Amino acid sequence: MEEDLNPSNGISRKAEALLSVPDRAGYFGEYGGRFVPEPLIPALEELEDAFIEAFSDSSFREELTNVLKRYAGRPTPLYLAKNASEILGGARIYLKREDLCHTGSHKVNNTVGQCLLARRMEKERVIAETGAGQHGVACATAAALTGLRCEVYMGEIDMERQSVNVSKMRLLGAKVVPVSSGSRTLKDAVNEAFRDWVTNLKTTHYCLGSAVGPHPFPMIVRSLQSVIGEETIRQCMELEERLPDMIVACVGGGSNSIGMFYPFIGRGPRLIGVEAGGIGIEPGMHSSTLRSGEVGIFHGMKSYVLQNPDGQICTTHSVSAGLDYPGVGPEHAYLKREGLAHYTSVRDEDALSAALFLSRVEGIIPALESAHALAWAFSQAEKMEKDEYIVVCLSGRGDKDLEIIERHYPGLGGECLGDG
Amino acid sequence: MGRIQEMFGELKGKRAALITYFTAFYPDEEQSYRIAIAMLECGSDALEIGIPFSDPILDGKVIQQTSSIALERGATLGKVLRLCERIRERTEKPLLLMGYCNPIYRYGTERFASDARECGVDGILIPDLPIDEIEPWRSALSSKGINTVTFCSVNANPLRIRKACDLSTGFIYCLSLLGTTGVRDELSKDVFQLVRMVKSCSTKPVVVGIGISNAQQCEAVGEVADGVVVGSALMQVVMRGGDYLSELKAKVRSFAEALARR
Numbered sequence: 001m002e003e004d005l006n007p008s009n010g011i012s013r014k015a016e017a018l019l020s021v022p023d024r025a026g027y028f029g030e031y032g033g034r035f036v037p038e039p040l041i042p043a044l045e046e047l048e049d050a051f052i053e054a055f056s057d058s059s060f061r062e063e064l065t066n067v068l069k070r071y072a073g074r075p076t077p078l079y080l081a082k083n084a085s086e087i088l089g090g091a092r093i094y095l096k097r098e099d100l101c102h103t104g105s106h107k108v109n110n111t112v113g114q115c116l117l118a119r120r121m122e123k124e125r126v127i128a129e130t131g132a133g134q135h136g137v138a139c140a141t142a143a144a145l146t147g148l149r150c151e152v153y154m155g156e157i158d159m160e161r162q163s164v165n166v167s168k169m170r171l172l173g174a175k176v177v178p179v180s181s182g183s184r185t186l187k188d189a190v191n192e193a194f195r196d197w198v199t200n201l202k203t204t205h206y207c208l209g210s211a212v213g214p215h216p217f218p219m220i221v222r223s224l225q226s227v228i229g230e231e232t233i234r235q236c237m238e239l240e241e242r243l244p245d246m247i248v249a250c251v252g253g254g255s256n257s258i259g260m261f262y263p264f265i266g267r268g269p270r271l272i273g274v275e276a277g278g279i280g281i282e283p284g285m286h287s288s289t290l291r292s293g294e295v296g297i298f299h300g301m302k303s304y305v306l307q308n309p310d311g312q313i314c315t316t317h318s319v320s321a322g323l324d325y326p327g328v329g330p331e332h333a334y335l336k337r338e339g340l341a342h343y344t345s346v347r348d349e350d351a352l353s354a355a356l357f358l359s360r361v362e363g364i365i366p367a368l369e370s371a372h373a374l375a376w377a378f379s380q381a382e383k384m385e386k387d388e389y390i391v392v393c394l395s396g397r398g399d400k401d402l403e404i405i406e407r408h409y410p411g412l413g414g415e416c417l418g419d420g
Numbered sequence: 421m422g423r424i425q426e427m428f429g430e431l432k433g434k435r436a437a438l439i440t441y442f443t444a445f446y447p448d449e450e451q452s453y454r455i456a457i458a459m460l461e462c463g464s465d466a467l468e469i470g471i472p473f474s475d476p477i478l479d480g481k482v483i484q485q486t487s488s489i490a491l492e493r494g495a496t497l498g499k500v501l502r503l504c505e506r507i508r509e510r511t512e513k514p515l516l517l518m519g520y521c522n523p524i525y526r527y528g529t530e531r532f533a534s535d536a537r538e539c540g541v542d543g544i545l546i547p548d549l550p551i552d553e554i555e556p557w558r559s560a561l562s563s564k565g566i567n568t569v570t571f572c573s574v575n576a577n578p579l580r581i582r583k584a585c586d587l588s589t590g591f592i593y594c595l596s597l598l599g600t601t602g603v604r605d606e607l608s609k610d611v612f613q614l615v616r617m618v619k620s621c622s623t624k625p626v627v628v629g630i631g632i633s634n635a636q637q638c639e640a641v642g643e644v645a646d647g648v649v650v651g652s653a654l655m656q657v658v659m660r661g662g663d664y665l666s667e668l669k670a671k672v673r674s675f676a677e678a679l680a681r682r
Contacts, residue, residue, distance in 0.1 A: 025552065035521055035548045037478040039573035039598050041580070181484055182474065194477045199599040201575065297521040297548070298475065310496040311526030312474040 021334065026215020029337060031330035034214040036194070036300045043201045048216040050121045055223065060120065067112050071145065072102045074109075074227065078235035078391070083361040084378070091245065091384035093377055095394040096232050098256060099366065105396030106228060106256045107138035111207055113224035115142035118205035125149040125204045129193040131158055131186035131252070132322035132369065133165025134396055135209030140174035142207075150174040153192040155185040158321045162400055183315040186252075186325045190299055210253025211329035214300030218258075218329050225259025232391055233263055240389060246270045246380065249393035250373040251343065252287065252323035254332045256395035265340055269391075273332060274376045276318035277345035283308065287316040288345040289328040290336055303330040319348035319404060320368035322396075350375040352408050355398060367396035368404065423514040423542045424567055424590050427465055428625040428646055435679050436642035438463060439627065440672055441518065441651030443470040443486035444503050445495035447658065452490075455658065455668065456507045462669045463676025467507065468545065468649060471500050471519030478547040480602030482652040482659065497523045497532070501539045508540025516543045516569070516590075529557055533564035543567035543590040551584050562589055569593050569627075572618055574610040581614075585622035591647065592618050596630045602652045604631035607640060615644045635678035642679040650675055 021028045034044060054060040068074040076097045085092045098106035111128075118126050126148045130136030136152040143150035152169055156178045159166050169176050182188040190213075197206040211221040236243055247264055249257035251273040261271045278286030286292065289304045296305035298313055306314040306326035318324040335341035346354075351368055354375035359365045366374060370393070377392045384390070398405070406412060421429075431437050440459045444452050456467055472490035476483060497519070504515055517536065524532050524546065536544070544566055549557060551570055558568045567590030572581050575598060585592055596611040597604070611628055618626050628641045629649030641648050657668045 033553055034550060035553060036550060037547050037573075037595075038550050038571040038584075039575055039595060041550050041552070042573075042575045042577070182488065187475065191475050191477050195480070195600050198478070201598055294526075297525050299477075300548070305522070307522065307526065309526070310498075311523035312491060313522070 021331070022215060022219050026219070028331045028334035031301070031303050031333040032215055032218060033302050034300060035297045035302065036214045037198060039198050039201065040194070040214070043197070044214055044216065046121070051117060051216060051220050054117055054120055060116070064113055064116055067116070068109065068227065072108045072112060073100060075231045076100050078232060078239065080239070081362050084358065085381065087361060088378055088381045090381040090386065091388040091390050093381055094244070094389060094391045095364070096228060096260065096391055098228060098393060098395045099364070099370070099397035103134070103138045103141050104399065105134040105138065105367065106225060106259065107135045107209060108141065109227055109259065110209065110221055110224045110255060111135070111138040111142035112145070114205065114207040114220065115139070115146040115148055118148060118207065119146045121205060123148065123203060123205040125151070125200070126207045127193050127196050127204055128152045128207045128209060129186065129189035130154050130209065131189070131324055132320065132367070132400060133158065133162040133169070134322060134367070134400070136174070136176070137165050137168045137172070139207050139209070140169040140172035143174065144172050151177055151196070153177050153179050153189040153196070155179045155183070155189050157184045158186065158189070161404065162321055165400055186321070187313065210255045211258045211331060212253040212299055212301060212327055218301070218331055221255050222258045222262055222331060225255050226262045228256065228259040228393060229261060229263035232260065236391065243267055244269045244391045245384065245388040246272060246390045248272045248274060248373045248377045248390060250274050250323060250369045250395060251290070251328060251332060252276070252325045252369065253327065254329035256393050258329060258331055260393040261335070261341055265335070271335070271341035272376060273341055273343040274372045275343060275345040276320060276323035276372060277347035278317040279348055284315050285317050286345065287318045287323050287325060289326060290332060290343040291345050293326070293328070298327045301327070301330050303333045304328050319351060320372065320401070322367070322369040323372065344376060346372040346375045352405065354378055355401070355405060356409060364394070365398035366394055367398045368401045370395045422565065422567060423512065424466070427514050428591065431465070431646070436645055437465040437627070437647035438638070438676050438679055439466045439468050439516070439647050439649045440464040440654055441468040441470060441649060443472060443483060443490050443655060444500040445472060445490035445493045446486040446655070447489065448493045449499070449503065453503060453506060454665065457510060458665055458669050459672050460511050460513060462672040464672055466514040466516060468516045468518050468651070469500065469504060471497055471517055471523060473520040473523060476520060478600055480600040480652060482603070482655050483601050485659065486655050497527050501535050501541070504536070504541050505539040514542040515540060516545060517541055518545045518547070521546055521548050529560040533561045533566050536566055537564040541566060543569055545569040545593060547571070551580070551587050554587055558587060558589065571595055572614060574598060574608065574614050578617065581617055582621045585618060585624060588624055591625035591627050592622065593649070594618060594626060594628045594645070596628050596632065599630070601630050603633040603656060607631070607637050611641070612644055635674045638675045639678040639681055648679065
């Protein structure tokens with residue numbers, strides 16, 4: 001990427017082209033767009049106008065920055081995982097501690113922004129979809145803060161496996177609506193949220209939680225999550241006086257990863273997105289959309305989709321509910337196609353053992369979503385030089401996953417780790 | 421001139437067309453064929469044949485359920501086209517397919533257009549394809565003589581309505597309300613205003629659908645529009661099971677009679 005740099009800003013020309021996407025129709029190259037029923041179009045146009053207007057208003061940006069700082073706990077630390085790095089014996093591993101955000105994940109960056117925007121648009125109600133429940137909790141939190149009514153759609157299966165988050169949302173005053181249609185997970189929760197939105201457009205803002213869906217959602221979510229990457233750049237320069245060699249983030253829909261990647265695009269670091277490899281490569285056994293999916297139209301966007309030969313959307317599997325989704329943000333599809341980021345996958349088992357390893361050697365219990373990124377980073381660090389360094393986006397904390405981790409490692413005790 | 425234009429031409433000044441919806445392969449392939457024939461025999465002027473999709477975001481509970489069962493019964497786009505071919509052997513009335521983007525995209529829009537043509541399909545409605553994205557699809561379909569229906573919703577601005585009118589190669593489908601398909605007790609007032617606006621923009625036929633559930637609603641909409649679509653109310657009858665076919669026939673007849681009362 002060193003060749004063909006623009007001398008004025010040091011960004012490669014290929015990457016410069018990227019900074020101009022999405023175009024006015026919401027396309028990132030050939031991906032993205034707006035494939036939704038006609039009644040949603042005026043709502044999406046209203047949202048796009050409101051977002052652009054708000055973001056060019058310095059008082060809105062100031063309010064957002066303030067809330068992120070004084071309420072959500074930003075900036076989050078960039079932490080050198082010294083013990084883990086030493087044990088692995090290769091490149092140093094830094095963790096961008098999004099798990100320390102208020103509500104326990106990066107999701108709050110987006111929900112605070114969207115709820116402030118919804119209030120500015122004079123909406124009285126926000127709705128959200130949630131998989132792991134992290135976005136649901138973050139949305140319920142931001143809604144409580146901004147005085148909006150909140151309803152969260154959540155698949156019945158997810159409600160069962162993430163019951164603590166259901167209780168949190170209820171405590172925060174949100175109504176959690178169980179989704180019993182289809183696969184009863186995140187994809188169907190998104191369907192239900194769209195159905196609600198099309199019925200209640202006047203009063204309601206749909207606070208989409210990932211960098212997916214019809215334009216302008218992927219752009220809005222990227223803009224609100226880019227704070228992760230922007231802070232990371234500053235912190236890297238402070239701590240290492242240069243940018244990292246590699247950046248790793250997990251990808252479900254792709255919000256923490258796009259927020260981390262975007263400010264780094266074309267600036268040198270290898271950007272690696274890690275999808276959920278689940279328990280096998282057969283359809284239905286994983287959620288590796290970019291690796292195994294094909295281009296299709298789903299949830300309002302043209303992007304990679306896990307689908308059968310007849311164009312029906314597949315059910316997916318991942319140990320982490322937050323990655324259990326058959327689509328992926330259109331900008332990731334574009335980054336993959338342009339070779340500006342690379343995508344790989346990590347299986348359930350390896351994510352679980354990375355979670356255990358980090359807990360034991362660093363005293364940090366990561367979300368199983370983030371553990372996918374950790375597992376990949378650990379496997380790469382060993383192969384890299386000691387003077388190189390990796391930043392992993394630790395997108396969330398693992399409290400919500402304790403039951404799953406315990407089920408996988410029955411009889412967890414005080415034994416030492418390190419012998420595998 | 422295609423079958424759609426012929427139908428509206430013949431009915432012009434007399435009454436509105438009755439377009440009845442059913443989900444292909446619900447409750448199974450053979451029964452859905454019989455449902456189609458029954459609808460045609462009882463006064464349906466055209467059929468809207470639903471291509472089942474796993475994630476139908478504009479559909480309410482009824483069509484979600486019929487679609488998901490149809491998929492369990494083995495429905496694929498190819499098989500739905502063959503079902504259309506069988507129905508075409510029995511009728512010269514217009515056959516319209518209703519389906520979401522992805523199965524058609526995956527099948528290949530050009531291939532879909534020519535296969536649909538061969539199976540006797542006249543038009544297509546794609547609920548998640550707004551007019552901003554319609555162009556490549558519309559031209560592929562037009563090149564094979566398949567009409568593309570455009571949608572207008574009650575919250576559209578005049579510019580958007582004009583664009584939908586211009587882009588339609590079949591008729592204009594007015595969505596009666598903001599919401600998903602499904603049975604409603606009352607008609608929204610907005611739809612009458614919308615139909616007037618659409619009519620002032622275009623001479624193309626204007627059809628109303630979503631939420632039209634009984635004969636009175638059919639009659640009221642038939643006063644202003646060129647066609648009425650009834651879907652969930654009919655599928656609900658099928659879902660109740662038992663001897664649904666006679667109840668379905670009675671219902672279609674009552675809708676046809678209501679439109680003829682004009």
